[in-house]
Amino acid sequence: MNDKTVRQRKTNSSASTQIHLPIAEIKDNVVVLKNGGMRSVIQTSSVNFNLKSESEQNALIYSFQSFLNTLEFPIQILIRSKKLNIDNYLDNLNAIASRQENPLLKKQTLQYIEYIKKLVEYADIMEKKFFVIIPFDPIRARSVGFLASFWQNIHPKDSLEAVRQRHREFMSLKKGLAARVNLVKSGLASCNLRVEELNTKQLVELFFEIYNPETARNQKINNSQKGVDNLNLTKN
Numbered sequence: 001m002n003d004k005t006v007r008q009r010k011t012n013s014s015a016s017t018q019i020h021l022p023i024a025e026i027k028d029n030v031v032v033l034k035n036g037g038m039r040s041v042i043q044t045s046s047v048n049f050n051l052k053s054e055s056e057q058n059a060l061i062y063s064f065q066s067f068l069n070t071l072e073f074p075i076q077i078l079i080r081s082k083k084l085n086i087d088n089y090l091d092n093l094n095a096i097a098s099r100q101e102n103p104l105l106k107k108q109t110l111q112y113i114e115y116i117k118k119l120v121e122y123a124d125i126m127e128k129k130f131f132v133i134i135p136f137d138p139i140r141a142r143s144v145g146f147l148a149s150f151w152q153n154i155h156p157k158d159s160l161e162a163v164r165q166r167h168r169e170f171m172s173l174k175k176g177l178a179a180r181v182n183l184v185k186s187g188l189a190s191c192n193l194r195v196e197e198l199n200t201k202q203l204v205e206l207f208f209e210i211y212n213p214e215t216a217r218n219q220k221i222n223n224s225q226k227g228v229d230n231l232n233l234t235k236n
Helices: 003-019 054-070 087-099 103-123 146-154 160-189 200-211
Strands: 023-027 030-033 038-044 076-083 126-136 195-197
Touching: 023 200, 030 160, 038 160, 054 160, 087 103, 126 160, 160 195
Parallel strands: none
Antiparallel strands: 023 030, 030 038, 038 126, 038 195, 076 126
C-alpha cells in the first residue's frame, strides 16, 4: 500500500464523516442546514438566582414566564461546559514579563504564569456558556419524515440544484428568522440578561470546538475563514 492510498483513505474518511452532519454552510451569521432550515444562535449571560431576594426571584420568574408565553415557535436552550481557556490571559502575562526590566519582577511574573497553568490544569476549572438556538424552517424542511431524513443521511444528495435552491430561499427566510431573533433578544433582555447574537466567525469557532474539543485548545480558527465550506469540523 503506497502513501498516496493512505492519504486518500484518510481524506475520504474525514469527508464521509462530515457528509452526515446536518450543516450545509454558515454565512451571514446564520447556520444553514441541508434540509433548508436556518438557525441563529444567541449567547446569554447568567443570573445567580440564589443570591436574589424573594421579590427579585419572583420578578425574574414572572419575566421569564411572560417571555415564554410570547413565543409562537420552539427554541432550544443549551448549557455548554468546557475546560477554562486562559490562553489569552497567559499570552498577556508573557508579554508583560518579556518587557519587564527588573529581574526579580520578571522572575515573579514567570513563576505566577506557571502557577496559574498548574492551577487550571489540576483543579480542572470549568466554565459554562449559555446559548439559545432559534429555528426557522421552510415547509419542505418540516415535511421531511423520520425515514426520509434517515435515508438522506445515508445517501446525501447535496447537488448543485439543491445548493441554488437554498440560496434562493435564504434571503426570504432570513427575514422571518430575524424577526424571531429580535423577539427572543427583547424577551431575554427583560429578564436582565445580556444577549449577543453570534456572528459567522463565532459560529464556526463554536462548532469547531464542539466537534474537536481537544484540537480546538491548540488550534485557532483562521480569521479569513468565513464559513464551513473549507473547514473540517470533524478533524481527526
